[in-house]
Amino acid sequence: MHLLLINPSNPLVSIVNLGESRWNRYRVWQPLSLMALAGLTPQEWEVTIVDENLGVPDYSAMPRPDLVGITAFTSQAGRAYVVAAHFRRLGVPVVMGGIHATMCLDEVSQRVDTVVTGEAEGIWPQVLEDARQGRLQRRYDGGLARIEEMRPARHDLLQPRYAFGAIQTTRGCPLNCSFCSVTSFNGATYRQRPIEDVIREFQITPEKRILVVDDNLVGTRAEHIARAKALFRAMAEADLHKEWIGQVTINFADDEELLELAAKSGCKGVFIGFETPSPEGLRELGKKINLVKGRDFRASVERIHRYGMLVVGSFIIGLDADRPGIGGRIAAAATHYGVDNINALFLTPLPGTQLWDKMAGEQRLAVDEFPQDWQYYTLTYPVARYRNLSLDQVITEMDDCGRKFYSIPRIVRRAGASLWQRRGLLISLVASLSYRNNLRVDRHAYEEFKRARGSRYEGSSLAENRPAATG
Numbered sequence: 001m002h003l004l005l006i007n008p009s010n011p012l013v014s015i016v017n018l019g020e021s022r023w024n025r026y027r028v029w030q031p032l033s034l035m036a037l038a039g040l041t042p043q044e045w046e047v048t049i050v051d052e053n054l055g056v057p058d059y060s061a062m063p064r065p066d067l068v069g070i071t072a073f074t075s076q077a078g079r080a081y082v083v084a085a086h087f088r089r090l091g092v093p094v095v096m097g098g099i100h101a102t103m104c105l106d107e108v109s110q111r112v113d114t115v116v117t118g119e120a121e122g123i124w125p126q127v128l129e130d131a132r133q134g135r136l137q138r139r140y141d142g143g144l145a146r147i148e149e150m151r152p153a154r155h156d157l158l159q160p161r162y163a164f165g166a167i168q169t170t171r172g173c174p175l176n177c178s179f180c181s182v183t184s185f186n187g188a189t190y191r192q193r194p195i196e197d198v199i200r201e202f203q204i205t206p207e208k209r210i211l212v213v214d215d216n217l218v219g220t221r222a223e224h225i226a227r228a229k230a231l232f233r234a235m236a237e238a239d240l241h242k243e244w245i246g247q248v249t250i251n252f253a254d255d256e257e258l259l260e261l262a263a264k265s266g267c268k269g270v271f272i273g274f275e276t277p278s279p280e281g282l283r284e285l286g287k288k289i290n291l292v293k294g295r296d297f298r299a300s301v302e303r304i305h306r307y308g309m310l311v312v313g314s315f316i317i318g319l320d321a322d323r324p325g326i327g328g329r330i331a332a333a334a335t336h337y338g339v340d341n342i343n344a345l346f347l348t349p350l351p352g353t354q355l356w357d358k359m360a361g362e363q364r365l366a367v368d369e370f371p372q373d374w375q376y377y378t379l380t381y382p383v384a385r386y387r388n389l390s391l392d393q394v395i396t397e398m399d400d401c402g403r404k405f406y407s408i409p410r411i412v413r414r415a416g417a418s419l420w421q422r423r424g425l426l427i428s429l430v431a432s433l434s435y436r437n438n439l440r441v442d443r444h445a446y447e448e449f450k451r452a453r454g455s456r457y458e459g460s461s462l463a464e465n466r467p468a469a470t471g
């Protein structure tokens, strides 16, 4: 029996041509969901993984599989349906799972044979057995897996063309920010894998550099932090010789022992959601952990830097609290905090989030002809009607934020600081220059977007989406 697992591309997020440049390896990330599914698949199935982000193969020239499994984030849904239609025309049953299938069950059900909602660990072997016996059901629900049920992902099935491997050590997030799908999909209960399983998985991962995909790697409570410390200690003791990056909340910087152990275990950099410089905006997003009294973001970043780890700060533009000038304010705040790079994104209502309920309820989804419009839900297009910023204004703010943070004098100043503090100078410099270069690409993409979807913003209920007074 042959199982073909596919990670569809999003045509708007450029497919990476690895032949073009060595650096492109750093722009493509492994589809861990499919590697995890392969790890749960019994041996009698031969498994192939296709990651369309590396190039779209000619499926008709490939051997006919017995079953196709497709994963998709929301932004990939349109392409997922094209792939599904191709195989269904050939009579091959198609199963789809993952975050989009879970949040948009009805839409997905109309386009594939079987939908698997939730996490796959508890249900995938049954789906395969039913497929083998020709009695696939229309729907299965995996719910939330018991964390011990996670098997090591198949790290041997992908082409060795990625700069980073991928590993997951926890699931869920207790914080439930309004714009984020993680709590509604993986739950608010923070589930941590047994440490020995994680160490074993690091050992079988061929890549030297690893993305730890956990949404909130260290957690929030004392017992979460204690487990994170135990994990980092075990990683350091296991002499893994791996370097890793991960996503944490700002409380990572509150504990010197945690920072020291993370650095010893091979941590080279962390992504942190600062989201917005204003407390009003943080309240709107429900990002409570950033509002803790006495938080000093600059001191936190400085502490992380002291242990040789880079900090990428994530910010959101388009909040109800945002007024013209927000792009410049974010660039100034990020510069003041001392982060090495920023990732600025448009506020985007993703299905299943509190933000979706709010914006859909207020008729503020401007780009909403689904499924084709899902391609714009990459957080890099302004798909909603923003309270105090028109379409042109929100784009200007995004551009302004990038131009100001990535101005040449600021890049040079940050490079000097990295050199002085002996942390990832080259990585930080290359990332900065590549972000700067992307600003031009983004401008072109926004023009295309406005041509294609700009008319949807006319007649907005939000005071015609007219500019509000600068505040």
Ligand code: B12
Residues within 6 Å of the ligand: 007, 009, 010, 013, 029, 030, 031, 032, 033, 034, 036, 037, 069, 070, 071, 072, 073, 074, 075, 076, 095, 096, 097, 098, 099, 100, 103, 116, 118, 119, 120, 121, 124, 145, 166, 168, 179, 180, 181, 182, 186, 213, 214, 215, 350, 351, 377, 378, 379
């Ligand atoms: C790593 C990651 C990335 C990597 C992608 C790596 C890759 N190729 O998969 C990168 C950095 C490229 C990325 C990009 C984006 N990401 Co991202 N990403 C993640 C992250 C942190 C981890 C994903 C992961 O590996 N999880 C571990 C695996 C094991 O879990 P899983 O994917 O859920 O798979 C399980 C189940 O879903 C199920 N399953 C999944 N697929 C299938 C298929 C079948 C057939 C079956 C049966 C079951 C099944 O079984 C698996 C085992 O239980 C998630 C958060 C999260 N917790 O998932 C966000 C997340 C998926 N990303 C998100 C977003 C929004 C994006 C972006 C759109 C925007 C951005 N800039 O971040 C872009 C997408 C660009 C594009 N291509 O269109 C959102 C998606 C929400 C949504 N509704 O789509 C998430 C949930 C984060 C969030 N804050 O809400 N991301």
Ligand code: SF4
Residues within 6 Å of the ligand: 173, 174, 175, 176, 177, 180, 181, 182, 183, 215, 216, 249, 273
């Ligand atoms: S802290 Fe991060 S992972 Fe957790 S809900 Fe907020 S944005 Fe999502």
